[in-house]
Amino acid sequence: MQFPESWLRSFCNPDLTTQQLADLLTMAGLEVEELQPVAPPFTGVVVAQVLEVAKHPDADRLNVCKVDAGTGSVLQIVCGAPNVRPGIKVPCATVGAELPPGADGKPFKIKLGKLRGVESQGMLCSARELGVSEESNGLHILAEDAPLGQNIREHLKLDDTLFTLKLTPNLAHCLSVYGIAREVAALTGSPLIDPEIAPVKPEIDARLKVTVEAADLCGRFGGRVIQGVNPQAKTPDWMVERLARCGQRSVSALVDISNYVMFELGQPSHVFDLDKIKGELVVRWGKVGEELKLLNGNTVKLDEQVGVIADGSGQVESLAGIMGGDATAVGDDTRNVYLEAAFWWPKAIAGRARRYNFSTDASHRYERGVDPAPTAQYIERVTRLIIDICGGKAGPLDDQTLQRPERKPVTLRLSRAQRVIGMPVTLTQVEQVFMRLDLPFTAQAKGSDTHLVVVPPSWRFDLQIEEDLIEEVVRVIGFDKLPKRAPKAPVVPHVRPEARRSLYAVRRSVAARGYQEAITFSFVEEKWEADFAGNTQPIRVLNPIASPLAVMRSSLIGSLVEVLKTNLARKADRVRIFEVGRVFKRDAAVQDGDQTVAGFDQPVRVSGLAYGPADTLQWGQAVRNVDFFDVKGDVEALLAPRQAQFIKVEHPAFHPGRCAQVVVEGKAVGFVGELHPKWRQAYDLPLAPVLFELDADVLTQRAVPAFTSVPKMQSVYRDLALVVTDSTAHDALIGAITKAPSEGLVRGARLFDIYKPKAPVAGMADNERSLAVRVELRDDEQTLTDERIDVAMKAVLASLASEVGARVRA
Structure with missing residues (x-):
């Protein structure tokens, strides 16, 4: 919001310098972003x-x-x-x-x-x-x-200063020079000079019928016919000057007058060429298939979510509260006009202009809230300026009030205000603040406390809860009056259980494996959800910041693939990235009061991606690309000392034969696998990255170390050469060995060799291979004898034969 200081002082002129006035506004929440002289010194x-x-x-x-x-x-x-x-x-x-x-x-x-x-x-x-x-x-x-x-x-009044305010969305009542002057008057106690708006006496009886069909779009609609105007009349220099100093270029007298009153009083209005309107005007919601050519030259497609003003033939003439149409725009040949000003519900205007990739001063104000009470006075003000500058004769004012915003009372507890503000505030101070802000209130004694019930005025859309009133009190009293005391709070350390570690520790563990952390948006492209998560019904964002970022992610894989593409575009050949973040999934419906609403689950996931060479370029070993087992080893290291099982499964994001589900203590906690070939091709990746995604909870839990004495007896090792089918899984093989009834002598087993003959070998079928396994046996109390070892190994062989069909290689 930009305006000249002289215009502000014409409504309220406190005994303050320009800098003092700027500081006052900033400390009251109306941040002065810039002070700029109208002209440099000369x-x-x-x-x-x-x-x-x-x-x-x-x-x-x-x-x-x-x-x-x-x-x-x-x-x-x-x-x-x-x-x-x-x-x-x-x-x-x-x-x-x-x-x-x-x-x-x-x-x-x-x-x-x-x-x-x-x-x-x-x-x-x-x-x-x-x-x-x-x-x-x-x-x-x-x-x-x-x-x-x-x-x-x-x-030329060149010693004036331009104020540029950076207003937050709750300060809709300050989107005019008069609105800011009202704040200055409340802050300083200086008198507020209200603009003189005398009703214009109708000289003709011309009317235009207006039908408001959508009360949820328009709460109040006003307008009047003005005949015999001169659209080529020159805009007065004083008006051109003030508009220019608000950053608005002069267009024509009729347009300039509308813009001037909008900056002066905060009410947008629109001037139609009356002779171009067919029949009547109808205020309604748009229809699918309708189109409108706007004043800016753009042609937009409409639907039921956009409010419009149409004529009697059904032709749309204006986007309600946003911009007028080109068909009824005033021009040099205009003689009769229809002046319109209305109260459009903020929810009916919010976001509509952004749908069409533009914004207007009118939509900026309407979507935050425009005071509906003085709509008729605003029309009178515009009418008087049009007649004085462009001539013409005005018809009677048409003012339809359908429904005004309901202002619910808001209660402020004095004790609560004192506690939040952090200093003793008296009842008298609070009452004075409300009177200066023109907030009607009643005080009620409630035991030892006092409750002040405020009914917000029509221009205050932001006063809805108790904290809003507390903010008004402290900003009028002055933030600089708050005591400068250090906060006193007991510092109580929270001891984390030894069996848990923080997400920061998890991040450091992943980084120690050579991965670099990435941070991405939680909302992603809908295509990623279908491709990488198989999710055809993602959670949609009601008001996305960009059309591609329209849904909430249920997996981190798509985000990591996009980061990989960004790095590859910058000539990176080896990429190791990870992310710790929330994903969003639909959950069972939950009860919210009397309503049943959809529930959402938001677990934290840890996901990583490895691409390119398994190691950096070096002389000690040949270059090879990262594979499934490299990342599987990283996952095992992150989960250590707990042992994880890797069970072959299918996942929409991964290669059908190179994907495993990670299971810890019987619970599925994630996936690891190579990206599916079709996605590698679809996303233009020269090589297939290997990814993992795990529940953060399983990584933040860890086993508490327990003391065990050093074994007094030495272990005994026996190697087995086993023939199994190609489909036999490693975990099934090792499980059959460790589950053998060996009186607890088997302490572990490790696969150390795989032999698959290239030509037929006696004793082995084409679908078989030979696995060499080393079995560890130990008794912590006594030395093992050959007899006990033989008995244990026979039990192991029996278990292998029954569980996985393994036999000793001849």
Whole structure:
């Protein structure tokens, strides 16, 4: 929100300097982002009138002008501006004047000199040369009644300051100069000057029928017919100046008046060309298939979620609360207009402009809330300005009130306010704050406490809960009045159980395996969910920040693949990344009061991706790409000392034959596998990355170390060469050995060799292979004898034969 200080002080003029006023607004929550002078410093520039213009004898593009600068003598000035002509009044820099710095950063001083042999006694200035505007189409022509010789800074009010406020969405009532002045009056106690808005007496009986079909779109609609206007009338200089200092370019008188009142009072309005409206106006929701060409030239497609104003033929003429249509726009041939101002429900406007990739001043205000109470007065204000500037005759005011926003009372407990603010606040102070803010209230004694019940006024959409009122109290009293005390809070250390570790420790463990952490959005492309999670019904975001980020992720795999693509695009050949984050899944319905709503599960997952060479380039070993077993080893290390089982499964993201489900203590905790070939091809990956995704809970839990004495007896090892089918799993083989009834002598087994003959071998079928396993046996109390070892090994062989069909290789 940008505005000139002089306009603000015309409504409320506190005895404060510009900087003090800016500091006051900032400390009250209306952050002043920038203070900027209207024009840079310069001296010696006055109002002058061009008396004569003659061609320069030696330059085609120069003119020799006779100028009256109010000094008592006529000055001769050489000027090259294309719009110089006799009779106009322009800024004139006299000899000795200093103009704003140029490109070299040094002030430009006007001296008596000659241009192509003709003496020049000054300089006629453009707005750009004065630093008033960035554009320059020639001399800055002044009003005809500008007094000769008057300092141009005084005449154009160039000593004004532009305020730029950075307003939060809850401050909709401050999106106008009058609204900010109302805040200044409450903060300083200075009188507030209300604008004089006298009703315009109707001179004609012309009306336009308006039917409001959607009360949930429009709560109040007002308008009137004005006939005989002159759309080519010149916008007054004072209005053009104020609009320019609010950052608004002058368009035409009718448009400028509408914009001016919006910046002045906060009420957007729209002017229709009445003769282009067919029949009547209908306020309703849009329909699928309808289109509208807007004032900005864009053609948008409509649906039931967008409010519109249509004519009697059904043709849409305006996007409600956002922008008018091109078909009924006012132009140079407009003679009769229909002026409209309405209260559009904020929820009906919010987000609609962003759907079409633009924003307007009107939608910015309506989606935050515009005061519905003085809609009729706003129309009267616009009507008076149109008649005074463009002429015409006004018809009677049509004001339809369907439903106003309900202002529910909000209760402030004095004891609660004191506790939240952090200093003793008296009842008198709170009452004074509410009176200064024009908040009607009643005080009620409740035991030892006092409750103040406030009914928010029509312009305060932000006052809904007790904390909102507490904020009003403290910001009016002054944040600088809060005591500077260090917070006192008991520091109680929370001892984490030894069987758990933090997610930060998990992150360090993954990083120690050579992975780098990535942080991505929780909302992702819908395509990722279908591809990598097989989720065709993802949780959708109601108001996504971008159309591709429209659903919540149920897996981290898609995010990691996207990070991989980004790294590959930057010529990275070896990538190790991981992420710790929440995923979002639909859960069973839960009861919320009297309603049953969908429940959501938000577990934390740890996911990693490895791509490219298994190790960095070195001389000690040949280059090979990372494979399933490398990442499987990383997962085993992260879960250690607990043993995990890896069970072959199918997953939509992984290669059918290179994917395993990770099971710990009988519970499935995640997956590890190589990316499916079709996704590698679809996402343009030269090599297949290997990924894992685990529940964070299983990684934050760990076994507490328990003391065991060093074995007194040595272990005995026996090697077995076993013939099994190719489909025999490693875990099944080792499980058959460790489960053998060996009186507890078997302490472990490890596979150390695999033999698959290339040609047929006696005693082995084509679908068989030989596995070499080393079995460890030990008795902690006594030395093992050959007899006991033989008995134990026979039990192991029997278990292998019955469990997996293994036999000793001949």
